[in-house]
Amino acid sequence: xSKPIVIDPITRLEGHGKxxxxxxxxxxxxxAYLQIPELRGFEKFLVGRPAEDAPQITSRICGxxxxxxxxxxxxxLDDLYAVEPPLPAKKVRELxxxxxxFEDHLxxxxxxGGPDFIVxxxxxxxxxxxxxVLRKVxxxxxxxxxxxxxxxxxxxxxxxxxxxxPVFGLxxxxxxxxxxxxxxxxxxxxNEFLELALFxxxxxxxxxxxxxxxxxxxxxxxxxxxxxxxxxxDEANRVNFYDGKLRVVDPDGREYAKFDVHEYLNxxxxxxxxxxxxxxxxxxxxxxxxxxxxxxxxxFSVAPLARLNAxxxxxxxxxxxxxxxxxxxxxxxxxHHTLAMHWARVVEILQAAEKVKELAxxxxxxxxxxxxxxxxxxxxxIGVVEAPRxxxxxxxxxxxxxxxxxxxxxxxxxxxSARISLSVGKAAKNLIKNGEVSEGLLNMVEMAFRAYDPCxxxxxxxxxxxxxxxxxxxxxxxxxxxxxx
Amino acid sequence: xxxxxxxxxxxxxxCGGCEEAVVDLGEDLIRLSNMIDIVFWPVAVDFKxxxxxxxxxxxxxxxxxxxxxxxxxxxxxxxxLRRKSKLVVAFGSCAQTGGVPGLANLLSRxxxxxxxxxxxxxxxxxxxxxxxxxxxxxxxxxxxxxxxLKYVKALDQVIDVDYYIPxxxxxxxxxxRSLEILLGGKLPPKGxxxxxxxxxxxxxxxxxxxxPEKILLKDVKRVHEVKLDLSKCYLAQxxxxxxxxxxxxxxxxxxxxxMPCTGCSGPLDNVKDFGARAISYLASILDYEDExxxxxVIEEYIVDPVGWLxxxxxxxxLVRGKYQGLESDKHE
Numbered sequence: 019x020s021k022p023i024v025i026d027p028i029t030r031l032e033g034h035g036k037x038x039x040x041x042x043x044x045x046x047x048x049x050a051y052l053q054i055p056e057l058r059g060f061e062k063f064l065v066g067r068p069a070e071d072a073p074q075i076t077s078r079i080c081g082x083x084x085x086x087x088x089x090x091x092x093x094x095l096d097d098l099y100a101v102e103p104p105l106p107a108k109k110v111r112e113l114x115x116x117x118x119x120f121e122d123h124l125x126x127x128x129x130x131g132g133p134d135f136i137v138x139x140x141x142x143x144x145x146x147x148x149x150x151v152l153r154k155v156x157x158x159x160x161x162x163x164x165x166x167x168x169x170x171x172x173x174x175x176x177x178x179x180x181x182x183x184p185v186f187g188l189x190x191x192x193x194x195x196x197x198x199x200x201x202x203x204x205x206x207x208x209n210e211f212l213e214l215a216l217f218x219x220x221x222x223x224x225x226x227x228x229x230x231x232x233x234x235x236x237x238x239x240x241x242x243x244x245x246x247x248x249x250x251x252d253e254a255n256r257v258n259f260y261d262g263k264l265r266v267v268d269p270d271g272r273e274y275a276k277f278d279v280h281e282y283l284n285x286x287x288x289x290x291x292x293x294x295x296x297x298x299x300x301x302x303x304x305x306x307x308x309x310x311x312x313x314x315x316x317x318f319s320v321a322p323l324a325r326l327n328a329x330x331x332x333x334x335x336x337x338x339x340x341x342x343x344x345x346x347x348x349x350x351x352x353x354h355h356t357l358a359m360h361w362a363r364v365v366e367i368l369q370a371a372e373k374v375k376e377l378a379x380x381x382x383x384x385x386x387x388x389x390x391x392x393x394x395x396x397x398x399x400i401g402v403v404e405a406p407r408x409x410x411x412x413x414x415x416x417x418x419x420x421x422x423x424x425x426x427x428x429x430x431x432x433x434x435s436a437r438i439s440l441s442v443g444k445a446a447k448n449l450i451k452n453g454e455v456s457e458g459l460l461n462m463v464e465m466a467f468r469a470y471d472p473c474x475x476x477x478x479x480x481x482x483x484x485x486x487x488x489x490x491x492x493x494x495x496x497x498x499x500x501x502x503x
Numbered sequence: 504x505x506x507x508x509x510x511x512x513x514x515x516x517x518c519g520g521c522e523e524a525v526v527d528l529g530e531d532l533i534r535l536s537n538m539i540d541i542v543f544w545p546v547a548v549d550f551k552x553x554x555x556x557x558x559x560x561x562x563x564x565x566x567x568x569x570x571x572x573x574x575x576x577x578x579x580x581x582x583x584l585r586r587k588s589k590l591v592v593a594f595g596s597c598a599q600t601g602g603v604p605g606l607a608n609l610l611s612r613x614x615x616x617x618x619x620x621x622x623x624x625x626x627x628x629x630x631x632x633x634x635x636x637x638x639x640x641x642x643x644x645x646x647x648x649x650x651x652l653k654y655v656k657a658l659d660q661v662i663d664v665d666y667y668i669p670x671x672x673x674x675x676x677x678x679x680r681s682l683e684i685l686l687g688g689k690l691p692p693k694g695x696x697x698x699x700x701x702x703x704x705x706x707x708x709x710x711x712x713x714x715p716e717k718i719l720l721k722d723v724k725r726v727h728e729v730k731l732d733l734s735k736c737y738l739a740q741x742x743x744x745x746x747x748x749x750x751x752x753x754x755x756x757x758x759x760x761x762m763p764c765t766g767c768s769g770p771l772d773n774v775k776d777f778g779a780r781a782i783s784y785l786a787s788i789l790d791y792e793d794e795x796x797x798x799x800v801i802e803e804y805i806v807d808p809v810g811w812l813x814x815x816x817x818x819x820x821l822v823r824g825k826y827q828g829l830e831s832d833k834h835e
Contacts, residue, residue, distance in 0.1 A: 022644065029549045032519045034576075040644045051640065055576050055649045058516055059615040063606040067810040070727040074765065075814075078603040081520020081672055095727070129526070129547055143549035149536055161530060168529045179760015182520040182527070182672040186760055189727050193761030288625045293638040293646045297619070297626065306627065389730055420725075421806060426624060461549065475518050 020045045023455060028052070028464050030130045030147070032082045033474025037463060039446045045453025050446035052439055052467055054296040054474045064425040069098055069395065069416050073187040076412065076427065080476045082125070084183045085118035085174065086405035087427075087476075089260070090412040092187030098399025098414060099392030101190035106385035110192055112260045113204070113377040114177050114184070115403065119259050120211055120370035121170040122406040123322075123363050126471045127218060128163050131360055134465050135226050139235070140458030155221070166214045169207050176200055191389035201384050208375035212336075215371035219340055222364045227347075236357040237348070240448040241466060243311040243440050244269040244354050246301060246318035248433065249325035250404045251276075256333040257325050257369060259404040265328045266301065269313050271352045274301075279402035282411055286428060287316075289436070296477045298436040299428070309439055317440070320408025320433040321470055322362035327352035332365065334372035340365040356441050359469040395420045405430045407473050431477035434470050441466040508564045508686060511543035511555070512594075513584055515577035516604050516655065517570025520672035521595040522546040525567075527675045538686065543584075552580070555587060563587045565685060567668075569594040571601045571818065572656040576649035585662040592685070592697070596671040596767050598658040599696075600777070601818030603671070608654045608817050609809065616651065657819050667696045671767035671815055674753050699752025701772050704764055707751045710736045719790035723804035726762060737763045738788070743811060748780045767815050776821045778812035 020041040028035040039050040060079055067075060073091040077084035089111065096103060103111070126132070129148045133141075137150040145153070152160040171181045177196055178184035186193040196204075226232045235241070251265045252258040264282070266275040277285060287302035300306050300316035307315040318324070326345075332338040344361050345351045353362075377383060400413045408430030415424040431438075445466035449459050514522065526532065526547075542563060543550045566588040568581055585591055596602045607615065620626065620633050638646050658664050668681045681698035684691065691697070705711045714736035724741040731737055737758065738744040744763035746755070750771050757764055770777040785805070791797035805811065813820050 026552045027545045029545045029551070030547060032522075032546065034514075034545075038646055040641065049640070051646055053646065053648060055574055056516070057615070057619070057651055058573060058604040059607045059610065059619070060604075062610050062615055062618055063604075066609075066807060068725060068806050070725060071807070071810060075603060075606075075810075078518050078520070078671070081518035081523050084518070084520060099727075125526070147548045152533065157533070161533070164529045164533065168527070171527065175756065175760075177760075179762060180756045182523050184760075185757045185762040193731075194733055283624055286625055287627045288623070290620045290626060290628045290632045290634075292632050292635045293640060293648055295634050295648070295651075297623075299625075302627075391730065392727060419806065420727075428625065473519070 020453070023450070023460070025460055025464065028467065030133070030468060031472050031474065032080065033472070033477070035467070035472075035474050037442055037446070037467075039450055039463070041450070045455075047446040047450035050443045050463065051293060052442045053294045054435075054477060055294075056474050057295040061425040061427055064414075064422050067422050069095060069399070069414055069420045069422055070189065072412070072414060072422065072425075074183065074185060077183045079427070079429070080473055081182050083118075083122060083405050083407065083473060083476065085115065085178070086403055086410050087412070088178075088184045088187050089115055090401045090403045090405075090410045092189070093401030093403065094399040094412040094414050095187075095189035095401070096399070097401055098395050098397075098416060098420070099189040100396050101390050101392040103191040104385075104387045104390060106195075106382050107191040107388040109377055109380060109383050110177060110196060110388070111187070113374060113383060114174055114186075115260045116370045116373040116377070117170050117174050119406055120215070120367060120374060121167045121174075123367045123370065124163060124167050124214075124218070126363060126406070127360070127367070128160070131468045131471060134461070134468065135232055135360070139462050139465060140456075143457055143461070146461065162214065166210055170211060173204055173207060188389065189392045195386040195388050196384055198384050201378060201381070204374070204378040208371070208378045211371040211374055215367045216336065218367055219364050222361065226360070236355055236361075240445055241356045241441065241469070242354050243356065243437055243444070244313075245311050245315070245437055246274060246304070247324035247327040247352055248318050248320050248409055249328035250402065250409065251329050252333060255330040257329045257331075257366070258333060259370070261403075264402065264409060266318065267328050267352060269311070269352070269354070271327070279411060280400055282400070282402075282413075282428065286433075288432070296435045296474070297432055298439070299433040300436060309436065309443065311437075311440060317436040318433065319437045320430050321359065321406070322366050323353060323356075323359040324408060325404060326362045326365060332369050334369045334376070336372055337365055337369035340368055356466060356469045359471075363471070394418065405476070407431055407471050407476070408433055429473075429476040431470070431472045431474060434472060435477060438467050438470055438472060441470075507538060507540040509542050509562065510539045511563045511566040511584060511588065512541070513543065513545070513566065513568050513580060515568065515570030515581065515598070515658075516573035517595070517597055519546065521569035521597075524595070524672040524675065524678055528678060529675075531679060535682070555583060558587050560586050561589055563589070565590045565592060567592045567594040568658055569598050571597040571604055572658065572661050573604065573652055574649040575652065578652075578661055581658060581662050590665045590685070591658075591662065592666045592668060592681075593658040593664045594668045595673055596669060596769060596815040599667045599669060600769055600816035601655050601657045602815050605655045605657075605816070605818040606810065606814070608823065612651055612653050655818050660818065665693050666691075667694075669696055669699050669750055669768040670753055673698065674756065676754060677752055696750065696769075696772065699750050699768055702751050703771065704746035704749045704751045704753070704755060704768070708746055708755045708758055710734070710758065713739070715739055718788045720788055721790050722800065725806070731761065733761055743785070745781055748774075748777070748784050765814055766812075769816060777816045778808075778820055778822070781812040782808070
C-alpha cells in the first residue's frame with residue numbers, strides 16, 4: 019500500500035481544506051477525502067447577544083461573503099420583529115445585494131476558479147493565479163476587472179458603511195438613505211458593470227467554450243454527478259438572489275419540493291462524519307444514503323449551477339439569453355456537470371449587473387423613508403438569501419427583550435459539502451492511476467472542488483442549538499416514518 | 504534592481520475578510536507585484552505547506568498572519584511561518600486580540616462540539632459520531648484531523664509578533680500605509696501598531712464638532728429602537744458609540760454608514776484592556792449620582808457588556824472568559 023497523497027492546503031478557495039488521496043498497492047487512488055480543518059462556533063456564542071447585533075457579528079463568519087450573512091440576518095430580524103422595511107429600503111438592500119453578487123462572482127472567475135481555464139489546468143503552479151491571468155489576457159483586461167470590481171465595492175461602502183462587514187441592515191429597514199448624487203454615480207457605474215459582465219461572458223465563450231479540450235473536460239464523466247438541486251426562485255420560478263421560495267428539482271429536473279424558508283427544518287437534515295469538521299446537508303425526506311448520487315440519495319447541490327437548474331429562467335434579458343444558450347448548448351436540463359458551474363456563474367454575473375442597473379434607474383431608491391421602527395420581538399425570526407455559494411438560512415430565537423437564546427445558521431457550502439466530496443473522490447479515482455502523480459493532475463483534482471467556489475469559513479463556523487419545533491421519527495435504517503409537530 | 508521582498512500571507516481561524524482587504528488594494532496590488540514576491544498565499548496562489556517547509560529558515564521577509572488560533576494546525580503553521588520569517592505581522596483584529604470568534608471563549612470546547620455534531624436540530628446522528636483526531640477510514644488507511652484547542656488565542660499568545668495592523672477588516676488605507684512603512688525600510692519599534700493613528704476615532708469623525716463638551720446620558724438606546732439624526736454625534740443621542748476609546752485611522756466608515764463604532768480597531772497605545780477602558784468611559788457619561796440607580800440603568804440598558812465592549816478582544820482581555828486562570832488549560 020502506498021502512502022496517501024495529501025494536498026495541503028488546497029488553494030484558491032475561501033477557507034481551509036486538505037485533500038487526502040488514498041492509494042492502493044499500484045499507486046492508484048481508491049478514494050479521496052476533502053477534509054475541512056476549521057471550526058469557530060458562531061451559533062453558540064451568539065447566545066446572549068442582542069438580536070440587532072447579529073447582522074454585524076455573523077458577517078464575521080465570512081469576509082468574502084459578509085453581505086450574504088449580513089442580509090440573511092437582517093431579513094431574519096424583519097421576521098423576528100414582524101416589521102417590513104419600507105419599499106425604498108427593500109430596493110436599496112436588493113441593490114447592495116446584487117452589487118455584492120456581481121463583485122463576488124467576478125472574484126471567483128478571475129482570481130479563484132478562472133485561472134485553471136484561463137492559464138490552464140496544468141500550467142506551472144506559480145502561474146495559475148491572478149498574476150498568470152494578467153500575463154495571459156493582458157494587463158488592460160485585468161486592470162479593467164480590478165477597477166470595475168473596486169467601483170462596485172466602493173458603492174457598497176457608500177451605501178452599507180463597510181464592504182468587508184457591512185453595517186447598514188436593521189430590522190425594518192436600513193441605517194441611512196442614499197442621495198441623488200450617489201444614485202447618479204450608481205447609474206453611471208451600472209453601465210460599466212453591464213459592459214464588464216457581457217465582456218466576461220464573451221471571454222468565457224472565447225477562452226473556454228471554443229477550446230475543445232476544455233469543453234470535453236467540462237462534459238466528461240469525471241466531473242459529473244446526478245443529484246438534486248436547490249435554489250431561491252421568484253413567483254415566476256426565475257432565479258432571485260434576495261428573496262423568494264426555495265425550490266428543489268430532482269436529478270431528472272422535475273420539481274421535487276417548493277417551500278417557504280420557515281419550513282426548512284422539514285426539508286433539510288445534516289449528516290456528521292468523524293474525519294472532518296464540516297457537516298453534510300441532505301434532503302430529510304429522501305434520507306442519507308452515504309456518499310452516492312442518484313434519485314434515491316438525498317444529496318443535493320446549491321450555488322450557481324443548482325440555482326439555474328432549480329429555476330425555469332433568469333429575471334433579466336441578457337441573463338435569460340445566456341441561460342438559454344447554456345442549456346441549449348449542453349442539450350439537457352438539469353446539467354449535472356460540475357465544471358459547468360463556472361458557466362452558470364457567468365450567467366449570474368449578467369443578472370446581477372442588469373439588476374443593479376434596473377434598481378439604479380429607479381428614483382424611489384433615494385426616498386428617505388427607509389425605516390420602520392420595530393416593536394416587541396415575536397420570539398422567532400428566520401431569513402433566507404442566495405449567497406454567491408448558495409442557499410443561506412439564518413434562524414434566531416430570542417427572549418422578550420430581543421436577546422438571542424438560540425441560533426441556527428445553515429450555510430451554502432454545507433449544502434454542497436456532500437456533493438463536493440463525491441466530486442473530489444471521483445476526480446481522484448479517475449485521474450490518479452498507477453503511481454502517476456503530477457502537480458498538474460493534483461490540480462485537476464482540486465478543480466473538482468474549486469468549481470463550487472466553496473467557502474469553508476462559512477461551512478464550519480456554524481453551531482446550531484436545539485430547537486424543538488418538530489420531532490422526526492426514523493426507523494433503524496434511517497427512513498423517516500413520522501413527523502410530529 | 505534589488506531583490507524582491509518575499510512575502511507570505513496566511514489565515515488561521517479567520518473569515519477571509521483580511522484576504523479581501525489585501526485584494527482590495529486593487530491596482531496597487533498589481534504595482535506591488537513588481538516589488539514583492541508572494542511565496543505563500545492559499546486564497547490566491549497554489550503554493551503548498553511543503554513549499555514553505557522546504558524554504559530555509561528566515562528566508563521569508565514578512566509573513567502577514569490573520570485570524571485567531573483555534574486548532575492545533577494553526578499553532579503548527581504559525582510556528583512554521585515564524586521560523587521561516589524575518590518579520591511577522593498580526594493582520595487584523597482576530598490576530599491582534601482574538602476578534603469576534605474570540606467570543607467563543609465564553610464557552611467550553613465540549614459545549615461547542617456537542618451542540619454542533621449531536622444536538623443541532625438539523626443533525627441526524629444516531630451514533631453520536633464526532634470529529635476525531637484519527638479515523639480509520641478503511642482497514643488500511645487512517646486520516647488525521649487537527650484538534651480544536653480549548654480556547655481561542657491571539658497570535659502573540661502563541662508566537663513572537665513584530666507588528667500589528669488593526670481593524671476588522673483593516674481598511675485599504677490602513678493596509679497601504681502599513682505596507683509603505685514595512686517596505687520603506689525605516690522600521691518602527693517592535694510591537695508597534697501600523698497604519699492607523701494613535702488618536703481616538705472621535706478625532707477624525709465629522710460629527711465630533713457636534714459632540715457636547717460633556718456628555719451626560721440618562722438612558723442608553725439600542726440601535727434598532729431609534730432613528731438617529733445622522734448629522735449629530737450618535738453618543739450624544741444615547742447610542743453606545745465606542746469612538747472615544749477606539750484607535751482612529753479607519754476613516755469612521757461605520758459612522759458614515761449611519762451606525763455607531765463597535766471598536767474593531769482596538770485600543771490606543773498603552774491601553775491593555777479595551778473593554779475595561781470602555782467601561783470606565785461609559786461610567787463617566789452615565790448621568791447618575793447614586794450607585795443603586797446607576798446599577799439599575801446598566802442592567803436595563805447595557806444588555807450585553809461582553810458582546811459590546813469585548814467584541815473583538817476577549818482572548819486578550821483581563822477577563823479572558825471561561826478558562827481564566829485554570830492551570831490545566833495553559834498547555835492548550
